[in-house]
Amino acid sequence: MTDSNILTQIDAHIQQNTDYWLAQLARLCAQPSISAQNIGIQETAELVATLLREQGYHAEIMPSDGYPVIYGEGGAGEKTLLLYLHYDVQPPEPLELWESPPFEMTRRGDLFYARGISDDKGHIISRLAALAAVRDVLGELPCRVKFIIEGEEEVGSPNMPTFIWQHKEKLAADACIWEFGGVDYNGTPMQSLGMRGICYTELSVQTATMDAHSGLGGSIFPNAAWRLVWALNSLKDENEHILIPGFYENVRLPSALDLELLAKLPDYAAQLKQNYGLASFLKGIAGGLELKQTAVFAPTCTICGLTAGYQGAGVKTVLPAKASAKVDFRLVPDQSPEEIATKLRAHLDTQGFNDVEVKLLGGGRPAKVPPDHPFVQLANETAVAVYGKEPLVEPMVGGSGPNYPFIHVLGLPVVSAGIGYPGSQVHAPNENMRLDYYLLGTRHTAYIIEGFARMA
Numbered sequence: 001m002t003d004s005n006i007l008t009q010i011d012a013h014i015q016q017n018t019d020y021w022l023a024q025l026a027r028l029c030a031q032p033s034i035s036a037q038n039i040g041i042q043e044t045a046e047l048v049a050t051l052l053r054e055q056g057y058h059a060e061i062m063p064s065d066g067y068p069v070i071y072g073e074g075g076a077g078e079k080t081l082l083l084y085l086h087y088d089v090q091p092p093e094p095l096e097l098w099e100s101p102p103f104e105m106t107r108r109g110d111l112f113y114a115r116g117i118s119d120d121k122g123h124i125i126s127r128l129a130a131l132a133a134v135r136d137v138l139g140e141l142p143c144r145v146k147f148i149i150e151g152e153e154e155v156g157s158p159n160m161p162t163f164i165w166q167h168k169e170k171l172a173a174d175a176c177i178w179e180f181g182g183v184d185y186n187g188t189p190m191q192s193l194g195m196r197g198i199c200y201t202e203l204s205v206q207t208a209t210m211d212a213h214s215g216l217g218g219s220i221f222p223n224a225a226w227r228l229v230w231a232l233n234s235l236k237d238e239n240e241h242i243l244i245p246g247f248y249e250n251v252r253l254p255s256a257l258d259l260e261l262l263a264k265l266p267d268y269a270a271q272l273k274q275n276y277g278l279a280s281f282l283k284g285i286a287g288g289l290e291l292k293q294t295a296v297f298a299p300t301c302t303i304c305g306l307t308a309g310y311q312g313a314g315v316k317t318v319l320p321a322k323a324s325a326k327v328d329f330r331l332v333p334d335q336s337p338e339e340i341a342t343k344l345r346a347h348l349d350t351q352g353f354n355d356v357e358v359k360l361l362g363g364g365r366p367a368k369v370p371p372d373h374p375f376v377q378l379a380n381e382t383a384v385a386v387y388g389k390e391p392l393v394e395p396m397v398g399g400s401g402p403n404y405p406f407i408h409v410l411g412l413p414v415v416s417a418g419i420g421y422p423g424s425q426v427h428a429p430n431e432n433m434r435l436d437y438y439l440l441g442t443r444h445t446a447y448i449i450e451g452f453a454r455m456a
């Protein structure tokens, strides 16, 4: 049998089993699993393990330092493919904006609505449907498959790095498919190869045991709000240069290939300006490659919020005793959150801000897969076969995720493939999945699995 024959049969299998898998998706979406509110976590972990077992996989619910992780495995062969997914979802609120109940999959035309239907329960089902197609067409799975399905992705995967370190041998594999994927506004497949890291901090200062009348203390008491503003002001200059000594010393510049890929991506400058009502971009950047490169390959220092004193209606002449700010740093390879937190502390001390306390509220390291890795090539070639067009390859995206331990602890190339599209409304009311993109994303996943088993 030729490859194209096999692929045609895989396509037919996915098409013919659509109703079965939509029914499984409805079953999974009906079970709430809101990690932020600790709702339905154990029940969903058990349901996901059941779904894997129904497909003949060995599945276990493993404890972590947080919510349980489902580990699954099956198939046989020399090579092992790891599938990373998550069973938790974002809270459905505000409920009044949903046109149908969030935990009841509802079809309207060729759109299916439910919380988590795209992020990430639709991807769990799509992976299972793709594997079933490859298995049934070939008679057996052509490679070993391992699943790692966590329940804390929507709260930042705080325990994933440790979990992966602890189970390094069990999770050993040759390649990994990430939990998301899909197309852009034009239906063009997207491939994301890297994510920035993050160092999320809270800076706080207390200058007195209670707020004071500004007439009493204004000339003679230290003011927490001013202390904080001065400390923040020392972090970055007007040219967007971050002033923490050593901040840039581990920054690795994008490769020539990274820049080539960025150059091929659409220029969203005008659209961004319009959507956000911006007069201009920072540093006078007009658009083009410079904007694309700066947007994802430059580290940041962002004030996310400030709190001090009185901000209600009218006048309150108060001198605040306490002030705090949340500040996040998006990191690029090879920076690390621990390094940046240490350098931030040292900088504040040197600048005379020993009174400003720094708390590290969360962090994750940046990581990227080389664009010329053979597994990335396979994901790109199979995307062309399924979608009929070249994928847009992003060497790096601006956001953050737990890809570092997969790339650097397990040593895996990680690619994206999936059912998402820009109208999915993930994290928002009326989250949905389009039937055509479900079928395309499932075929793409199946083609990757089939091709992976034959890869040299």
Ligand SMILES: [Zn+2]
Pocket: 090, 119, 154, 426, 427
């Ligand atoms: Zn999400």
